[in-house]
Amino acid sequence: MDKIKVYIVDDYYLIREGVKKSLKQNSEIEIVGESNSLSDLATSIKTSQPDVLIFELNLCQQPIRDLIENLKKVNARVKFLIISDCDCELPLVMAVRAGVTGFVRKNVSKEELLHAVQQVYTNKEYYVSDVTQVLLKGFLANQTSDSIFSDRELEVLRYICKGRSNEQIADILFISEKTIATHRRNIMKKAGVKKSTELIVWALDNKIVARN
Structure with a gap:
């Protein structure tokens, strides 16, 4: 069975190390790269060709749909899993609409993190329960970028x-x-x-x- 190739992006070194340590304990995971920034990520993704990109949502300095579209151009099969403590409705809704299929918190257990990676890799979705509630609220409001504002x-x-x-x-x-x-x-x-x-x-x- 082919290993699941994972690339990690977070601006905190300890977060990246924690994610790597948790995932490396499973023989089906291969860490193919890491970065502290989303800048120039397309080059790294093109070279490493990960199956799953784990990244911090708050690092995104451009519309997330643009980020994902650009990365898909160099790696059409890559899946996206956010690891973040962001709980604002609009960024989360926009991320899902852009193609993100997984979301975990930074205090995630190694078992849950592995499960999330496996789910996303197999074209399924995985969102922690509190994020599901935020997303439900956002989608019920039929949010666009400006409709959440009065x-x-x-x-x-x-x-x-x-x-x-x-x-x-x-x-x-x-x-x-x-x-x-x-x-x-x-x-x-x-x-x-x-x-x-x-x-x-x-x-x-x-x-x-x-x-x-």
């Missing part, structure tokens, strides 16, 4: 992308600066980002705002 949040987001401060947006929309700050926090949480610069890039990549 009309007011979309207004605020578009002004943020124009470089306006909370005070300026509050003056334009005739609401309090405190309310704008609350909207900004909620928008960033839904988008799964922590910085305004990351939010702007995310909004541009997902075509919520137009590039000038």
Whole structure:
């Protein structure tokens, strides 16, 4: 029986080592590579030709559909398993729609990790229970990149992308600066980002705002 070739991407060395140690204990797994970044990953995937790519979702700096499409061009058979503690609905829903078929948490046991790899490798799905609930909520809401935001949040987001401060947006929309700050926090949480610069890039990549 051919071994399942696995490639690991995580920015934390100890996470990569833990995943490798857990999987290497099984004779049907072969670790063919690792990286601390998703940058230039296509070259490594083309060379190593893994069956399963295990990666941290929060490292994705481009629309995940683009990442997966690019990797599929150099390795059509590769499957995708996320290992992350991300619990924001939108990034998870977008990942599944892009072709990710597995998701485990970073505190996953070695037995569950192996099972997840095997499931994904055999064209099945594996999502830990709490992620399943998040995905169900997201799909029931029929989420697209902008439908999770209220009309007011979309207004605020578009002004943020124009470089306006909370005070300026509050003056334009005739609401309090405190309310704008609350909207900004909620928008960033839904988008799964922590910085305004990351939010702007995310909004541009997902075509919520137009590039000038």
